[in-house]
Amino acid sequence: MSLLSSARRIVVKVGSSLVTNEGRGIDAEAIANWSRQLAALASEGRELIMVSSGAIAEGMKRLGWTTRPKELHELQAAAAVGQMGLAQMYESQLSAHGMHSAQVLLTHADLADRERYLNARSTLLTLMAHRVLPVINENDTVVNDEIKFGDNDTLGALVANLVEADALVILTDQRGLYSADPRKDPTARFIDNAEAGDPELERMAGGAGSSIGRGGMITKILAAKRAAGSGAGTVIAWGREPDVLLRLGAGEAIGTALHAATPKLAARKQWMVDHLQMRGAVRIDAGAVTKLRGEGKSLLPIGVTEVQGDFHRGDVIAVLAPDGSELARGLANYSGTESRLIARKPSSEFEGVLGYAAEPELIHRDNLVLR
Ligand SMILES: Nc1ncnc2c1ncn2[C@@H]1O[C@H](COP(=O)(O)OP(=O)(O)O)[C@@H](O)[C@H]1O
Numbered sequence: 001m002s003l004l005s006s007a008r009r010i011v012v013k014v015g016s017s018l019v020t021n022e023g024r025g026i027d028a029e030a031i032a033n034w035s036r037q038l039a040a041l042a043s044e045g046r047e048l049i050m051v052s053s054g055a056i057a058e059g060m061k062r063l064g065w066t067t068r069p070k071e072l073h074e075l076q077a078a079a080a081v082g083q084m085g086l087a088q089m090y091e092s093q094l095s096a097h098g099m100h101s102a103q104v105l106l107t108h109a110d111l112a113d114r115e116r117y118l119n120a121r122s123t124l125l126t127l128m129a130h131r132v133l134p135v136i137n138e139n140d141t142v143v144n145d146e147i148k149f150g151d152n153d154t155l156g157a158l159v160a161n162l163v164e165a166d167a168l169v170i171l172t173d174q175r176g177l178y179s180a181d182p183r184k185d186p187t188a189r190f191i192d193n194a195e196a197g198d199p200e201l202e203r204m205a206g207g208a209g210s211s212i213g214r215g216g217m218i219t220k221i222l223a224a225k226r227a228a229g230s231g232a233g234t235v236i237a238w239g240r241e242p243d244v245l246l247r248l249g250a251g252e253a254i255g256t257a258l259h260a261a262t263p264k265l266a267a268r269k270q271w272m273v274d275h276l277q278m279r280g281a282v283r284i285d286a287g288a289v290t291k292l293r294g295e296g297k298s299l300l301p302i303g304v305t306e307v308q309g310d311f312h313r314g315d316v317i318a319v320l321a322p323d324g325s326e327l328a329r330g331l332a333n334y335s336g337t338e339s340r341l342i343a344r345k346p347s348s349e350f351e352g353v354l355g356y357a358a359e360p361e362l363i364h365r366d367n368l369v370l371r
């Protein structure tokens with residue numbers, strides 16, 4: 001039994017080196033192969049999403065650039081050129097199998113904003129319901145270094161969380177995860193099964209082995225951990241393995257399966273976990289830590305010792321333990337300014353300080369996720 005045999009909704013991610021044949025240009029044959037398999041899986045009633053890298057590598061080739069530029073705007077220009085090639089290739093290969101594709105370019109800001117997150121989610125669900133394959137990439141043109149997903153492994157996991165996928169398949173240029181980078185260590189052992197989130201895996205995984213791929217194995221391991229947060233298992237497999245998707249779908253064990261031990265989190269809580277950047281944070285005292293962690297209670301302002309940042313009501317903020325480590329995330333009932341006024345105070349004093357009475361909790365339990 002593979003992770004995919006009973007998976008209904010599947011996100012498949014393919015890396016730059018595979019898609020562009022190590023930078024030689026879009027690999028039409030590889031995309032034709034995946035398209036055929038995806039169309040067949042869709043006919044079985046599975047819902048599929050493709051996260052495809054390769055825009056920068058393809059753009060560089062089209063522009064005649066032989067070395068990867070350092071300047072961000074040149075990388076962005078290359079991505080814009082190359083994305084045309086990707087979109088064209090997926091559409092033509094999929095339509096040969098009676099399936100349409102749809103281009104979806106996402107940024108971190110799209111997933112950090114609740115409304116845009118919900119819009120992205122419902123668009124993707126609608127496309128899948130119409131048997132259209134969304135082909136997703138990062139919207140490289142508009143992002144800067146600080147707000148980049150950077151590697152598409154992370155984006156693949158966030159998309160899996162966004163649509164509550166049952167499985168994430170990461171296709172790459174290796175058979176799966178080895179105990180060390182097989183390019184450097186010929187004695188590396190193949191790992192066929194493990195639990196996503198096991199810290200031992202992070203020690204095994206190194207950076208990218210080629211000059212084309214960005215993330216390497218470590219971003220895939222972290223992506224599996226992130227996907228497991230919403231209950232999705234991950235398979236890392238060789239993208240050129242014949243009929244890899246069909247065989248996985250039929251239950252064959254191929255590649256490395258990273259199982260999700262965690263049960264599915266409610267979508268709204270998952271959205272909070274997926275926030276890569278917080279608008280603010282509050283530090284709490286030891287008593288409040290016990291209430292949150294030990295007793296499953298809400299966070300009250302009386303336990304707050306410090307308020308950081310300029311957040312609004314409804315923003316996701318981090319809850320820090322006295323030593324500064326992140327203990328939880330949640331939706332703030334008060335702005336940063338209001339929180340500073342009511343920190344350390346009992347709720348009976350809120351009306352006097354704020355001029356109105358509102359919720360007694362700074363973060364209600366229902367809107368709080370422990371890390
Ligand atoms: N423990 C490991 N097991 C397998 N591959 C590893 C490991 N550590 C590092 N790598 C490297 O990660 C590379 C895959 O990552 P990357 O080049 O970013 O591919 P992609 O473009 O598919 O994302 C492999 O070619 C390999 O050299």
Ligand SMILES: N[C@@H](CCC(=O)OP(=O)(O)O)C(=O)O
Nearest residue numbers: 016053054055056152214215
């Ligand atoms: N958005 C970029 C992909 C970033 C990247 O290199 O991802 P990956 O090859 O999956 O590690 C592109 O399309 O070129």
